[in-house]
Amino acid sequence: MSDLLVNLNSEQLQAVSLPPQHALILAGAGSGKTRVLTTRIAWLIQTGQVEPSGVLAVTFTNKAAREMLARLSAMLPINTRGMWVGTFHGLANRLLRAHWRDANLPQLFQILDSADQLAAIKRLLKALNVDDEKFPPRELQHFINGQKEAGLRAHAVEAWDDYTRRRVELYQEYEAQCQREGVVDFAELLLRSYELLERHEPLRRHYQSRFRHILVDEFQDTNRLQYRWLRQFADEGREGAAAMFCVGDDDQSIYRFRGADVGNMRDFEREFRVANVIRLEQNYRSHGNILDAANAIIRNNANRLGKNLWTEQGEGEPIRVFEGYADVDEARWVVEEIGQLVRDGMSRSDIALLYRSNAQSRVLEHQLFSSGIPYRVYGGLRFFERQEVKHALAYLRLIANPDDDTSFARVVNFPTRGIGARSQEALTDAARTFNASLYSTVPHLSGKPGAVLAGFVRLIEDLRRDTAKLPLPELVDHVLDTSGLRAHYRNEKEGQDRLENLDELVSAAANFLAEIGPPEDPDADHALLADFLAHASLEAGDHQAEAGADAVQLMTVHSAKGLEFDVVFATGLEEGLFPHENSLLETDGLEEERRLMYVAVTRARERLYLSFAQSRMLHGQSRYNLKSRFLEEIPETLLKWLTPQRAATMPGNTYFRPSAASPAAAPPPRRRDDGGLRVGQLVGHARFGQGVIVATEGAGSDARVQVNFGAAGVKWLLLSVAKLEVA
DNA sequence: ATTTTCTATATTTTT
DNA sequence: TATAGAAAAT
Numbered sequence: 001m002s003d004l005l006v007n008l009n010s011e012q013l014q015a016v017s018l019p020p021q022h023a024l025i026l027a028g029a030g031s032g033k034t035r036v037l038t039t040r041i042a043w044l045i046q047t048g049q050v051e052p053s054g055v056l057a058v059t060f061t062n063k064a065a066r067e068m069l070a071r072l073s074a075m076l077p078i079n080t081r082g083m084w085v086g087t088f089h090g091l092a093n094r095l096l097r098a099h100w101r102d103a104n105l106p107q108l109f110q111i112l113d114s115a116d117q118l119a120a121i122k123r124l125l126k127a128l129n130v131d132d133e134k135f136p137p138r139e140l141q142h143f144i145n146g147q148k149e150a151g152l153r154a155h156a157v158e159a160w161d162d163y164t165r166r167r168v169e170l171y172q173e174y175e176a177q178c179q180r181e182g183v184v185d186f187a188e189l190l191l192r193s194y195e196l197l198e199r200h201e202p203l204r205r206h207y208q209s210r211f212r213h214i215l216v217d218e219f220q221d222t223n224r225l226q227y228r229w230l231r232q233f234a235d236e237g238r239e240g241a242a243a244m245f246c247v248g249d250d251d252q253s254i255y256r257f258r259g260a261d262v263g264n265m266r267d268f269e270r271e272f273r274v275a276n277v278i279r280l281e282q283n284y285r286s287h288g289n290i291l292d293a294a295n296a297i298i299r300n301n302a303n304r305l306g307k308n309l310w311t312e313q314g315e316g317e318p319i320r321v322f323e324g325y326a327d328v329d330e331a332r333w334v335v336e337e338i339g340q341l342v343r344d345g346m347s348r349s350d351i352a353l354l355y356r357s358n359a360q361s362r363v364l365e366h367q368l369f370s371s372g373i374p375y376r377v378y379g380g381l382r383f384f385e386r387q388e389v390k391h392a393l394a395y396l397r398l399i400a401n402p403d404d405d406t407s408f409a410r411v412v413n414f415p416t417r418g419i420g421a422r423s424q425e426a427l428t429d430a431a432r433t434f435n436a437s438l439y440s441t442v443p444h445l446s447g448k449p450g451a452v453l454a455g456f457v458r459l460i461e462d463l464r465r466d467t468a469k470l471p472l473p474e475l476v477d478h479v480l481d482t483s484g485l486r487a488h489y490r491n492e493k494e495g496q497d498r499l500e501n502l503d504e505l506v507s508a509a510a511n512f513l514a515e516i517g518p519p520e521d522p523d524a525d526h527a528l529l530a531d532f533l534a535h536a537s538l539e540a541g542d543h544q545a546e547a548g549a550d551a552v553q554l555m556t557v558h559s560a561k562g563l564e565f566d567v568v569f570a571t572g573l574e575e576g577l578f579p580h581e582n583s584l585l586e587t588d589g590l591e592e593e594r595r596l597m598y599v600a601v602t603r604a605r606e607r608l609y610l611s612f613a614q615s616r617m618l619h620g621q622s623r624y625n626l627k628s629r630f631l632e633e634i635p636e637t638l639l640k641w642l643t644p645q646r647a648a649t650m651p652g653n654t655y656f657r658p659s660a661a662s663p664a665a666a667p668p669p670r671r672r673d674d675g676g677l678r679v680g681q682l683v684g685h686a687r688f689g690q691g692v693i694v695a696t697e698g699a700g701s702d703a704r705v706q707v708n709f710g711a712a713g714v715k716w717l718l719l720s721v722a723k724l725e726v727a
Numbered sequence: 728a729t730t731t732t733c734t735a736t737a738t739t740t741t742t
Numbered sequence: 743t744a745t746a747g748a749a750a751a752t
Contacts, residue, residue, distance in 0.1 A: 061741040089742045113742080186742050221741075258740060357738050362743090379740090413728095420728065538742065558739045580738050596739080619737065620743040 004043050004075060008036075015278045016040045020049065020213065020243040023276040024269055027247050028309045029294070029602035030285030030564065037217055037247050038068050042075040044213055053082040054212040056233060056242075060221055062087055062539045064562075068217075084211070088226050090538055092189040095196070097534075099203065103196045106182040108400045108530040110407075111537035115385065117141060117185045120406045124170070124177055127432055135170065144171050148187035149225045149259045151194070181403050181437060187225070194229050208235045211242050219248030219268070223259040227267070237272040244272060250305045251298050254558060254596050256588075265305065283309045283602075285564050287316025290608050293634045294601045300633055301591045309602075317607055318640035323627070324613040327360075327572075331367040334569055334611065338373060338552060341567060348374060350566040352553045354600050356578040359618070360571065361554050368552065378555035383508075383541030388489060388498040392505055393536055395483045396476065399464045400530045403437035412438075412456055415488035419456060423449035459483070468525045472532060473510040480506070508541075557600045568604035570597075573612040574625035576708070597630040610634075614692070624692045624708055626682075646682055677705055677719075677726070684725035688715065 005013055012032055015025050016039045027033035041057060044050045059065045065086045073080055084091060093111065096103050112120060121137045121144075124130075147157055154172035159165040178184060184192060197204040211233055216222070222230070235241035246268055253262040268274060283291055291309050298304070324330035338351055353364055358379055368375045383389060391414060394407035402408075413419040426449045431441040439460070442453045463482055467475040480486050480502050489495035489502065512532050553565065572578055578597065583589035601608060612627045677683075681693045683705075691709035698704050703719040717724065 059741085064741080087742060111742095114740085189742085218741080255740075257738085258742095359737075359743090416728075418728085540742085556739065559741090561741085577738090582738060592739095617743075 004039055004046060008032075008039070009282055011278055011280050011282070012036050012039075015276075015280070016043055018245070018276055018278075021276055022237065022244045022268075022272040022274045023246070023278065024219075024265065024274050025245070025247040025278050025280060026305055026307055027249055027280040028283060028307050029249065029252060029599070030283040031280035031309070032284060033247055033249075033280065034064075034067065034071075034217070036280065037215055037245075038071040038075070040245060041068075041213075041215060042072055045076060045078065050212045051082075052078055052080065053084075054210060055083050055085070055215070056091075056211040056213070057083070057085040057215040057217075058091060058230070059085075059087055059217040062090070064217055065090070087538070088222075088229070089186055089189050092193040092229070093534055093538060095193045096184075096189065097531075099196060099200075102200055102203065103192055104179075105184070105192070106401065106403075108182070108526065110183045110397050110401050110404050110530075111189065111534055112178075112183050112185040112406065113385075113537050113540065114141075114186070115390075116183075116406050116537075119410070120177065120181075120183070120185075121174060123405065123409060124174055127428055128170075128173060130170065135167065140167060140170060140174075143167050144174060145185075145187045146259065147171060148191045149223045151191065151225055151228060177405075180435070181405050182401050183404055183406065190225050190229055194225065194232060197232050204232065207233055208241060214242050214244050216244070216246045216248075219246040220250050220253040220262050220265060221248070221255050221260045222264050224261055224264070227261070227264045231271070234272075244268070249307075250303075251301075251307065251595055252561060252599055254561065254592060254599060256592055262303075279307055281307055281309055283311045285605055286311065286602060287313050287606055289315045289317065289319055289638045290601060290604050293319055293608070293638050294598055296635055296638075297594060297601065297630055297633045298598045301594055303588070303591060319634065319638050320607070320609045321631070321639050321641050321643075322609065322611040323641075323643045323646070324611065325615065326622075327363045327613045327616040328367075330571060330611050330613040331363040334364060334571065334609075335367040335371050335373065337569075337609065338368075339371065342373075346567065348550045348552045351569070352555065352560065352563070352565040352567070352603060353569045353571060354555060354557050354560050354603065355570075355572050356557060356580060356596070358556060360577075363617075364554060364571070374549050374551040375554055376549070376551040378553070378559050383501070383504070384536045385540055386498075386501055388485070388501055389505055392476070392480060392483075392485055392502060393533065395460075395463065395479050395485070396529060397533055398439070398460050399467065399479070400526050400533060402439040402460060405431075405438045408438045411483070412453070415484045417452070417456065417484075419449075419452050423452055427453060464526075472513050472528055473506050475529065476509045477506050508536075557596050560603050561599050564603055564605055566605045567607045567609070568600070569609040569611065570600045571611050572616070573610055573628035573631055574616065575628055576623070576625050577616070578628055578630070594630065597628075626690060626692050626708065677724075681726070683707060685709065685717075686723060691715075 005016060008016060012035070015023065015036050025036060027036065041055055044055070045052055057068060059068065069080050069085055086094070096105060096109070100107050100109065118137055118141055121141055122132070125132050125135060125137060154168050154175060157168045157171070159168050178188065197207065214230060214234055216230060230244065231237070233242060234244050248265060250262050250265055253260060269277065288311055291311055295308055322330065322333055324333060334353065341351060342348060355361060361377055365375065365377065384393070391411055394410040397404050397407040412424065427438055427441060427445060430445055431438050434441050434444065439457065442450070442457045445453060459482070463479055467478055470478060486499065486502060489498045492498070509532055512535055516531070579590055579593035583593045610631060612631070615622050615624050677693060677696060682690065683693060684690055685707070688709040691707040693705050693707055695706040696703070701720045704716055705719060706716050709715060
């Protein structure tokens with residue numbers, strides 16, 4: 001037996017060494033998913049069952065792809081360059097670059113990231129004089145991407161109402177604009193390559209016979225188009241076709257809002273007649289109590305393929321629960337606790353603070369900062385998304401492809417060179433009538449606009465000529481100087497960081513060059529530049545981070561997926577926040593929130609803290625929330641309350657009912673003083689259940705209180721009418 | 728062309 | 743609260 005297979009448990013071993021048949025691996029959190037995937041590839045190659053070139057391995061993130069390649073080269077003495085390992089979008093890009101003519105694209109086509117796409121849509125609406133109140137650009141973007149992910153071109157979309165008919169027209173116009181400009185968005189990468197193979201049978205046959213093993217990571221996060229894309233390579237699962245090996249966890253599907261469709265797992269099982277469904281249920285990450293809590297939570301979901309994690313490790317510590325009066329108290333407690341952990345010898349980087357939404361990081365950051373504890377926040381602007389970098393990239397893109405109107409519009413007057421709104425409008429109108437790109441329309445323009453714009457075109461032409469033979473980093477450097485970007489930021493008061501980022505872009509170009517080696521086609525001018533630009537679009541770069549330092553990790557639960565920490569604080573466990581109130585309106589929204597909670601809990605190795613606060617500042621005002629229902633789903637026996645637990649159910653029948661008829665009766669009229677009805681007070685209602693008082697108003701028989709009943713909504717109740725129980 | 732003032736809006740976000 | 747984007751003022 002190969003030494004690759006030692007130290008695998010029996011299910012892992014079974015999965016890794018499966019015959020070339022379709023397989024679905026249901027891999028629970030911390031069950032060794034990545035290990036199984038990479039070992040499977042290594043084993044197939046080492047046993048001579050497949051050549052490296054016969055492997056197609058797909059991941060969602062560049063990080064995951066890089067990690068897979070790194071692990072593979074550690075396991076096998078092979079050159080990984082012939083292997084197709086990458087993200088869906090990266091591989092689609094690779095395909096389209098190789099067959100750009102057949103795909104009806106310019107050789108140096110550019111890739112729009114989400115922000116570029118939005119800008120392109122806004123520009124389109126403006127050019128067509130469409131009211132962007134009626135057709136909000138973001139909504140249109142979502143619509144277009146949704147259609148593409150369903151595999152539908154504009155002509156194939158069924159529209160039953162005028163509104164949708166118009167949106168379809170705009171989808172059509174958007175496509176025409178992209179085609180004219182030689183740009184493709186993320187969804188287009190997939191759809192275009194899918195259609196290419198569908199239309200081009202010899203090409204399809206070629207890839208179908210080349211790839212013998214297709215392996216997919218995070219399969220629960222695939223969208224419909226991605227699934228069909230994969231199915232095409234596997235020849236729809238026909239006899240003799242490639243074997244599909246899909247690894248995923250339906251319980252960790254948390255990207256439905258981005259088009260992910262867990263249904264792909266069931267469809268895969270059915271359509272490919274998958275005989276091998278293997279469950280990896282042994283968890284190597286967390287202690288027993290943590291796993292028990294995770295299992296207890298996820299058990300409440302109805303739509304599951306079914307799985308129960310277990311561990312050989314002991315039950316470990318209880319799960320600690322803290323209730324704060326306000327978000328500030330919660331944050332203060334978190335920071336104190338961290339201080340203690342660090343004093344006990346724990347590394348700060350082994351501690352994670354998780355929250356549902358980014359806005360919640362502020363209070364935590366504030367407390368950490370005042371205590372002088374180093375921390376690192378994930379999320380926010382990434383390198384290639386920064387304004388100055390985007391501007392620089394726009395110049396580079398114009399060199400590679402002058403028809404890219406998005407880039408043209410972005411920098412035609414940045415730095416300002418006297419090309420104001422009037423000139424730009426004249427150009428847009430002319431381009432529209434010529435049905436040509438902005439760049440190519442400039443020579444047709446006369447008068448003052450014509451003159452100033454010609455100056456800009458000359459700048460780009462000069463840049464293209466002067467950089468044609470320059471190595472990539474020097475090319476970038478030259479553009480930064482000649483475009484005037486560097487000078488602009490030098491003169492800006494707060495421009496220092498931006499200048500540094502521009503320098504960083506030159507380094508990024510150098511790194512890129514070093515990584516990919518010599519260009520494949522040295523004759524094509526700027527081919528390397530186009531590759532670099534694709535890289536910039538497909539990999540937005542690391543979130544800003546002071547790497548190296550031993551810092552506490554702050555991130556949303558979403559970005560924590562796939563990570564693990566010795567100690568995890570899951571904060572803000574409140575109704576309305578987690579589960580988020582918006583999710584309750586969506587079908588199956590609550591189940592997705594619960595999966596999110598499951599992800600949060602399973603990040604912890606040794607110690608898990610769960611916390612919530614009675615009041616929290618949100619959008620500038622205090623909100624009063626109930627504790628999250630997910631807390632109630634964890635058996636009490638696993639918990640250790642660090643604060644006294646407030647009654648979960650109302651004791652007895654202590655009705656509180658002020659009555660105008662008998663003002664002197666038992667419940668005193670001055671409720672504020674006696675611990676009766678205060679803001680933040682927990683109350684019970686026969687129909688709406690448990691709630692928390694958010695506001696009070698009026699007095700005597702007019703006295704009203706506003707109560708947040710969580711799922712049942714926020715209600716105003718007249719005290720003289722409503723029966724309220726007081727805890 | 729640039730600055731200021733206002734107004735709407737506020738989950739999550741691998742590519 | 744804070745931020746982005748638009749409208750208005752300079």
